[in-house]
Amino acid sequence: MKEFERKQLLERVNREGATVGVQIPERIEVQGEDIDLKQFVFEIKRRDTIPAGERERVDQAKRNLRRERLERLEPIEEGEISYEEGRQLVDDIIGIDRALNALEQLRPADLEQEAKLQNAADQKRWMNFLKKALGRDSGKSKRGGR
Structure with missing residues (x-):
């Protein structure tokens, strides 16, 4: 990947409002485990509040998503992948950001x-x-x- 392509991908990831209009991925591998991310987010968001019993589950999911985001960002920052692989990672990262935004907007019950x-x-x-x-x-x- 060329330096200007790497910078372009990083700018897209860090852009204000990058998640606007982006869909939460249906499925994603997080920490080696396949997760139905869209279903999980909508199941939790449907309640509008996080019940006390679900708070730890949601907090753990947010921590795992943040960790996965960083792991996917690292190859782009280091420029050790092709531009096409970088574009796919950027799409994944923005989808993760979208899911995190949705989960962060929930309030405790x-x-x-x-x-x-x-x-x-x-x-x-x-x-x-x-x-x-x-x-x-x-x-x-x-x-x-x-």
Whole structure:
């Protein structure tokens, strides 16, 4: 592969919005295992949230996809393959990126509970601030002074 071809492939992989309009691959080999990637992503995404029992499975899938992406990117960066092989790897990488984007957009099922806890903590901090600002800090008694 020529240097300008290698740079062109790397630019395509790193381009902002490279995944727009790209389909998630039906099947892909990840870490030596064939995976029905499209089916997996749509099965998880259909729920719109990640149930607590599925969170570890999804996190593991994301880690494996990131690792696979790096492994496929390496031969392109080193220029040790033909341009055609590089183009195929770029297509695979962009498909992996598309799947990762879809999985990253999911939110935990307990997001509502997390929001409630955050709101309660915010209210507590606000009340403490108001008490201090108004001189009603119960932690510092004004009695017992000199």
